[in-house]
Amino acid sequence: MNRHDMEYGTMRYAEQPVPEDYGALVAAIWTKAGDGAPNDWVEQDATPDGCVEVIHRLHGRSIWGEEQPTLFATGLNLTPVRFRISGDAMFVGVRLWPWRESRISSGPAAVPIAPSSAGSKAALVSRQGAICG
Template sequence: MDYCETPPPPGLDDFVAAIWMLDVGGEPGDWVDHRAVPDGCIELIRRHAGRSIWRTEQPPLFVTGLALCPAVLRFSGDARFTGIRLWPWAWHALGGDRCAGFTDDWRAVAEDGPLSTLLNDAGAQLTRLAAAFAGRPQHPIAAIRHIDRTGALARHSGLSTRQVQRIVAHETGMSPRSYLRLLRFREAVAAVQGGATRLADTAAASGYADQAHMTREFRALGGLSPGTARRRSTGPFVAAHEEPRMDG
């Protein structure tokens, strides 16, 4: 499986987490299972070839909601995708449905709607996204990506704690604490995939009390241990075969 990811340029990163491409790299008759883990983002996805299944067959253009648990996906060997990873407030700014309405689920996106134009032309995603978000001010809670406490976010934004709670609930469908948990897990998954740091050090750097705490969160949110994620992950995907009993 060939996966590559392009980070957004400065100024667009308040809205877009990444643009990615995935080529399963097999034959049409081959099917592979992979697990996608929560990352606190909305995924707008165009499938250029092949087939994909998450519970039911997916259309060529669809969006996946915020995930609270791992999703086991099936791809045909010839499947190819381009995806845009959006922060929830960016998805809503583009006119997307409320996140609370399709948590741990996906929805078809109309081919004749404005969202489809973001993924119509190969290589033009950044240009189209820059145009879509041009002139928009920073969202009041965009700094939650870098701030790990509700009180600190309130001070940074100049809002009250209660206002921050309401805005986060409106944009994500969950409390600040629950959404921050997803972002902490996202950071830890990225660090674990890097592979150069001891798991105990990754746990400390990601804000977990210790490695055991991080392992519990990996199992709760990702359905696997940090060691397994390190061995089997490719971008946001993890090979979905049986996990060994011993953590790495």
């Protein structure tokens, strides 16, 4: 388990074993949990790695320009993205291999992107072809 010390305490990150049947599709299954207070906000940077991630926030809050839903997908960014999570946030995520999008759907992928500086709701972008990379 990796530990990343924050001002309010510790943010715990751990990767779980990927079931053998999913190894060709799933790069990682991970959890992340904070032991801080709900009003303690932590800034995080997400660096693009070419993979799409499906993330379920189990507890707490997360903000990327605006409040994120409890279930979301991300990963098509070309540059690092800064977001904030509450100190009590808990997540589980599934990181998909970039070359396996065709195993999920034969159509284009739709994923949320950052809202505009005007503060509009997060837009959906539809992309043909490969999901990542």
